[in-house]
Amino acid sequence: MPDANPARIVVRFPPYSSPSWQERCLRSLAAAGHVEVTPVFGPTLPGPVDLIVDLSGDRVDPSQLTAPRLAYWSFVYGDEPERIAPGLQEYVAGGRAAYARLVRLDSLDRGTVLKEGSVKTVGPSLGATRRRLLEAIVDWPGQLLKEALEEKTVAELPTVRLRRRGAVSHVLLRIALPAAWLRNVLQRAAQKVTREHWAVGVIDAPVQQVCQSFDPDKIRWLPAPPDGFLADPFGVMQADGTLVVLAEAVSWQDGRGRIVAFEARPDGTLTPREEIFGFTTHASYPQLIEHDGAIYCIPETLAQRRVQLFRATAFPYRWVADTVLLENFAGADATVCRHEDRWWLFVGNHDDQDEAKLFIFHAADLRGPWLPHAANPVKCDLRSARPAGPLFRLDGALYRPAQDCSVTYGGAVVLNRIDRLTPEHFSERPVRRLAPATKGLYPHGLHTLSGAGNLTLVDGKRHVVAATFLTAPWNRLTEHLNRRLGRKNRVA
Numbered sequence: 001m002p003d004a005n006p007a008r009i010v011v012r013f014p015p016y017s018s019p020s021w022q023e024r025c026l027r028s029l030a031a032a033g034h035v036e037v038t039p040v041f042g043p044t045l046p047g048p049v050d051l052i053v054d055l056s057g058d059r060v061d062p063s064q065l066t067a068p069r070l071a072y073w074s075f076v077y078g079d080e081p082e083r084i085a086p087g088l089q090e091y092v093a094g095g096r097a098a099y100a101r102l103v104r105l106d107s108l109d110r111g112t113v114l115k116e117g118s119v120k121t122v123g124p125s126l127g128a129t130r131r132r133l134l135e136a137i138v139d140w141p142g143q144l145l146k147e148a149l150e151e152k153t154v155a156e157l158p159t160v161r162l163r164r165r166g167a168v169s170h171v172l173l174r175i176a177l178p179a180a181w182l183r184n185v186l187q188r189a190a191q192k193v194t195r196e197h198w199a200v201g202v203i204d205a206p207v208q209q210v211c212q213s214f215d216p217d218k219i220r221w222l223p224a225p226p227d228g229f230l231a232d233p234f235g236v237m238q239a240d241g242t243l244v245v246l247a248e249a250v251s252w253q254d255g256r257g258r259i260v261a262f263e264a265r266p267d268g269t270l271t272p273r274e275e276i277f278g279f280t281t282h283a284s285y286p287q288l289i290e291h292d293g294a295i296y297c298i299p300e301t302l303a304q305r306r307v308q309l310f311r312a313t314a315f316p317y318r319w320v321a322d323t324v325l326l327e328n329f330a331g332a333d334a335t336v337c338r339h340e341d342r343w344w345l346f347v348g349n350h351d352d353q354d355e356a357k358l359f360i361f362h363a364a365d366l367r368g369p370w371l372p373h374a375a376n377p378v379k380c381d382l383r384s385a386r387p388a389g390p391l392f393r394l395d396g397a398l399y400r401p402a403q404d405c406s407v408t409y410g411g412a413v414v415l416n417r418i419d420r421l422t423p424e425h426f427s428e429r430p431v432r433r434l435a436p437a438t439k440g441l442y443p444h445g446l447h448t449l450s451g452a453g454n455l456t457l458v459d460g461k462r463h464v465v466a467a468t469f470l471t472a473p474w475n476r477l478t479e480h481l482n483r484r485l486g487r488k489n490r491v492a
Contacts, residue, residue: 006036007070008049009145012056013039016085016130021138028142029053032149053141054105057083065105070148072105073114073141077133081111082163087129090121092173092180094187097121097382097406098133102140103160112159115140117381118406119356124184126177136356136380143375195466196409198231199224199442200247201458202264207451208394211415216437216446219458222270228252230260230459232285234390236295236315237453241266244316245457246297248284249273257284259299261316276317277310285333285448287390291366296322298334302350307331309367323367330354335387336366339398339421345370346400348386352377355405358385362423371423378426382406384414389449391418400428401449410447410461412436436460 009029013022022039029037038046043061045052051070054060060083065072076082078089079099087098097118103111119136122128165173201219203210224230232248243264248257260273277283281303289296295312297319307326310319325334325345332348345361348354357380360373379385388401388410397417404412412435416428436446442460450457 006034007051007149008047009035009037009051009053010040010045010049011037011053011141012041012058014056014085017055017134021134024138025055025141028139029145030142032142032146034149035145051145055141057085060105060108062108065107073144074103074105074111075137076101076103076111076160076162078163080163081160082165084165085130086133087121087126088173091126091129091184092176094180094183095121095406096408098129100133100137101160102137102144103162106159109162109164110159111162114144117356117379118383119353119380120382120405123188124181126181132353136353193466194463196229196445196461197224197442197464198229198250198445198459198461200230200233200245201442201460202243203456203458204454205456206454207392207449207456210449210456211394211399211432211434214432214434216435216440219437219440219460221441221460222264225249225273231461232448233457233459234286234288234450235452235455235457236288236290237455243452243455245452246276246286246288246316247459248286249275257282259283259286259297274317276319279304285387287335289336289366291338296366298325298336300331300333302330302332305330307334307345307347325368325370326361333387335390335400337391337398339391342423343370344421346387346391349377353380355386355403355409356380356382358387358402360426373426374424375426379428384416384430388413388447390451392451399431402430403447404433408445408461410445412446413449413458 026037045067049068052068052072054074074083077084077086077100081101086100090098098121099118101116102114104114105111119132122132199221201221203219228249228251230247230249233245235243235245237243245264246259246261249260250257258275259277261276262273263271277299279301281301283299283301285300287298295315297310298307305328306324307329308324309322311322312319330350332350332354334345334347336343336345343363343366347359349357349359357377359376360378361370363370383404383406384402386403388403391398391400400416400418402414402416403410404414412433414430415432417431418428420427434446436443442462444463445461446458448459
């Protein structure tokens, strides 16, 4: 781009965007530096322009695709990308994820993907889903423009074919909205009669080998507790071959997660599970860190609104609070690793779409101080954002396991290869998806992948009918009769 004159950017906004959203988008574009940003309303361009950012969803004038000197950018939405109202395609289809892509339009029916992501749909509300998706993508044009200005290029993904509906198809789509609303309401009701049952499994291979040749049928499932489930396993292999496992244990009685420890000995026996932290609030995802001869743990404790480091005094059953890494932050599945002389913390924010958005913090020392990444949240994608276990190296590259929550929570593990990780920049790409065996004991989810020496720990999910659903009508009848009898006794 020329240095003397600012790049001229024109922006077309969709009619459903709020003034505050438009203002934020314009600020983000202006922050890219040395640009002149002008909003336009209508088909006419204000003279020569360098970049058109067309977010309107209106029909594209083919002659304008080549009018800007740099490119013609547009948002497209849906699992099958098209220029359509955000969230509409998934709402009608009943999907759990709503997709967005910022593309460079190469023609009316093809575009090069510059950035993509997804958010969780908001139940039966199309408007709420639209607002959530727009909030997640509002800064994308500004971020991409800044990268283009700084690096003279924009990282490109493969091109995608854009769906183009006819007038009749659009009418039918709108006609389907009432039926879609009813279907979505019934889906949410159906979810309330089931509950998730997780179990811990062991694969007799190191995590690097598992990732190269994953076979869900080779998972050896450990016995599940009769009064609940186990999930989020992390382990340490001892010198004598004993595998020490920390995991989340949930009781059906109160639904609260607790961190337990147990040992899988070389003879195949398991020691009794023992609760090791004694939190009064829900706890899960006890990531283990070995550093300078000590063993640390970062359990997830959302209700305490902090990310807390604990140190083992007698591993694995005795721990002391060490350092608060993040204060007033409802961290979800915090995962720490050492990379290129810095510590990195990957985490979701329970206050801000913890299944879809990824936040990164970094520090020179494990105990901090921890600084936020310049691009937080660095990623918004329900398919591959939320952490799913410790990072690991394979053939010299750093890999980050993440959850695919696009169909169901913790539906599969996605392996992301990190291409760039600095305090200012982050990029990764999904390279493989590890899915559960569809005909196995736990066919509905897989959301932790954790190496422990020459073994790998996973967890699996199946949906079961909740006992409370079966007993609730009887309990309500009993309560009603008790109240009636109580009133009669008082009258007598």
